[in-house]
Amino acid sequence: MGEGDIPGSVDPGRGRGRPPSARTEEAILRATVELLGERGIAGLTVEEVASRARVGKASVYRRWPSKGVLAFDAFMASFVERQPLPDTGTLRGDLLAALRGWVRTVxxxxxxxxxxxxxxxxxxxxxxxxxxxxxxxxxxxxxTSQLVTRAVERGELPRRVDAEVVLDLCYGPLYFRLLQTTERPLDGRFATVIVDTVMAAVEAGVLGGGRS
Amino acid sequence: MGEGDIPGSVDPGRGRGRPPSARTEEAILRATVELLGERGIAGLTVEEVASRARVGKASVYRRWPSKGVLAFDAFMASFVERQPLPDTGTLRGDLLAALRGWVRTVxxxxxxxxxxxxxxxxxxxxxxxxxxxxxxxxxxxxxTSQLVTRAVERGELPRRVDAEVVLDLCYGPLYFRLLQTTERPLDGRFATVIVDTVMAAVEAGVLGGGRS
Amino acid sequence: MGEGDIPGSVDPGRGRGRPPSARTEEAILRATVELLGERGIAGLTVEEVASRARVGKASVYRRWPSKGVLAFDAFMASFVERQPLPDTGTLRGDLLAALRGWVRTVxxxxxxxxxxxxxxxxxxxxxxxxxxxxxxxxxxxxxTSQLVTRAVERGELPRRVDAEVVLDLCYGPLYFRLLQTTERPLDGRFATVIVDTVMAAVEAGVLGGGRS
Amino acid sequence: MGEGDIPGSVDPGRGRGRPPSARTEEAILRATVELLGERGIAGLTVEEVASRARVGKASVYRRWPSKGVLAFDAFMASFVERQPLPDTGTLRGDLLAALRGWVRTVxxxxxxxxxxxxxxxxxxxxxxxxxxxxxxxxxxxxxTSQLVTRAVERGELPRRVDAEVVLDLCYGPLYFRLLQTTERPLDGRFATVIVDTVMAAVEAGVLGGGRS
DNA sequence: TCGTAACCGAGACGGTACGTCTGGTCTTTTT
DNA sequence: AAAAAGACCAGACGTACCGTCTCGGTTACGA
Structure with missing residues (x-):
């Protein structure tokens, strides 16, 4: 069928047999992205992905263990690259930029x-x-750790602050609205309230040791 | 078959024809609760619910439009009654009690x-x-509105506070950990951090107007 | 619902409760005839009969043991009355009239x-x-027996002729074409051939003793 | 799963994809034959056929459009091979052999x-x-055509005889008794009467022109 | 240069659950 | 006690996907 091999693939192994085809992988991902848009992940079927990519089902299963992981791969590339790491000089600015970027994407x-x-x-x-x-x-x-570390270095935060808690406090409410309601707005104002809340907690020394 | 009717049902209507049987409904819910425990909601099938309840599939579909709503009904009764409304005299105490109760249940x-x-x-x-x-x-x-209203009456909160934001800030992080991680603990300490964060925001006037 | 009772019904019994309603029976039969025309007997369902007759299913099952017998009753009345007993003066004429009448009806x-x-x-x-x-x-x-008996009395047939065999020989080929083919014609010519065949067998003394 | 392909199948086509498995087809037919014996065609269900053949339902529907055609295939093989073409030298002998063979089988x-x-x-x-x-x-x-043709060649029948009418006259009465009565015997004697009747009609020139 | 290993698209495989439908029965209220 | 209404249990229907397995064939490595 005349296909090239994958340049930087998972198993670089000096394999014996025919190497996996890059074109097959691309076709599968392209079809998955399309179908995610048309039907959502719940309506996605491996059968339809394979047939739209003009690929055998086995070629999908050879690469991905489940439709979930396949969808994940198809989704992540575009999602992550739309979430650049902010560096505004203040913790508040960084958090605001991160959360508002997330909101805009979502x-x-x-x-x-x-x-x-x-x-x-x-x-x-x-x-x-x-x-x-x-x-x-x-x-x-x-x-998030990086943002927090920079803030610690700037003296905005105590040394012992738990970056994971900051993450949960910031993203938790966002995902909550994303998943559980359609009525309440998921917008920049909400992101601001979250950041203000976290900053207030920081000021009060709730998230680390005492006041920085 | 000797079945009673439903005492306090939705459609009280002096219906014609044989009324839905309470014992059928109970058997379905009981089977659903059992199977939710054994297989989880993803592994739940209407087929098995019906067969374990010794009930026709149509009797399930007559009452519930999907297995999701069925599972919801089976789940809710026990879940909600384990979340009593706290009244400790302070907002902080109320929130702590509510969140810790949720954590304990979950x-x-x-x-x-x-x-x-x-x-x-x-x-x-x-x-x-x-x-x-x-x-x-x-x-x-x-x-949650009630807790907030009481706090407003006590002067702990400004009048214009948005109870829904309080709810999102409290439950968002909890659901986030519940759904997205298995590594980080979902415990009373985490609940306490959340409440302290929200209280700090309240103190700072982030969630309403200025300090009440 | 305010209905009269059946005048000359099966169970004349001075019943205790509400007497069977003639209107119910008629409505069921009328609905059955309609549905036989629309869907054929295979597509007929007791459910639809009952609903079209605005009658409970139980009222159908109270009177007929199965949809087959119900259809039979609905069908027979009109079928049988279209098959008058011929009396032409000769066996050949009688058989021809009977078979051609059947063909015309069918x-x-x-x-x-x-x-x-x-x-x-x-x-x-x-x-x-x-x-x-x-x-x-x-x-x-x-x-058929009557036709044959008259023919015996006229001396057209030997006394010992088996009327049932005559019946099978006449109607067998007709039902065969009705049930098994759509290509070959089921018409008066075919009926004539059958009668001629049977008459030839009669002449040859095949169906009874020797020549009468 | 280790299955062979079908030797002399319908579509010999240089098919792409996995070819239908002969062992699957055989297992389905075997199960169908068994269940036809146990329950009759009315009691036959595709579900049970599939489960007894240890085969997915789709594998049945992939091959047969309805349970009727499936039952037909399962039935035909054994039925037809029990109806050898007779060649006794006379039309009467051939018809007798054919009808008696049918009766014996049935x-x-x-x-x-x-x-x-x-x-x-x-x-x-x-x-x-x-x-x-x-x-x-x-x-x-x-x-039947062949029997008739041979008889024509021997001069037993006129050239213009209609073989299909012969068939209807012979098998019609047999199927009539098979389908419609349980009381009257379906035996060799009845077969003989039918053949004698047809032969009488032949002698009388009813089925063709005059005597050949 | 050849064999063999891993790939390729296609599609059948054994399974399982779906949501609908019908059969024949049972229970309620109304007449 | 029979009526209309409609819920009851049971189970088959035909469809859709699952994840696996042939099939005939291609491609590239290593012997």
Missing amino acids: RDPVTGRTLRGMVAEAQRDAELAAAWRQRFLEPVRAR | RDPVTGRTLRGMVAEAQRDAELAAAWRQRFLEPVRAR | RDPVTGRTLRGMVAEAQRDAELAAAWRQRFLEPVRAR | RDPVTGRTLRGMVAEAQRDAELAAAWRQRFLEPVRAR
């Missing part, structure tokens, strides 16, 4: 629906749950 | 898994999503 | 389809099979 | 019941009706 209907579906699907797909934690939450946590 | 493995599954299922089942908002979130919101 | 699409369906349904419904034999075949047999 | 209770059910089912299943005409009646017609 207000796109397809993105919002897919993110909701991803969290949901992770409750029933252990493979996806693992990928979610290692390849999504962990990076987010690392980035 | 640390039961079956309850936690079911609650997670319910939020997830609501992303794919519109009927469940509607029931969730009207029959779960709305009562929770009303209860 | 060429009506609804009647033909229903008759086919009735024979078919009798293979799976024992109650209908019994009714069919006792209330349809037996009368037909008796009528 | 007197087996399972075979008789299945044949009855098949004719009945064909009234409600258009796919089966088509298969029945093309793959059962047509071969029978062709065989």
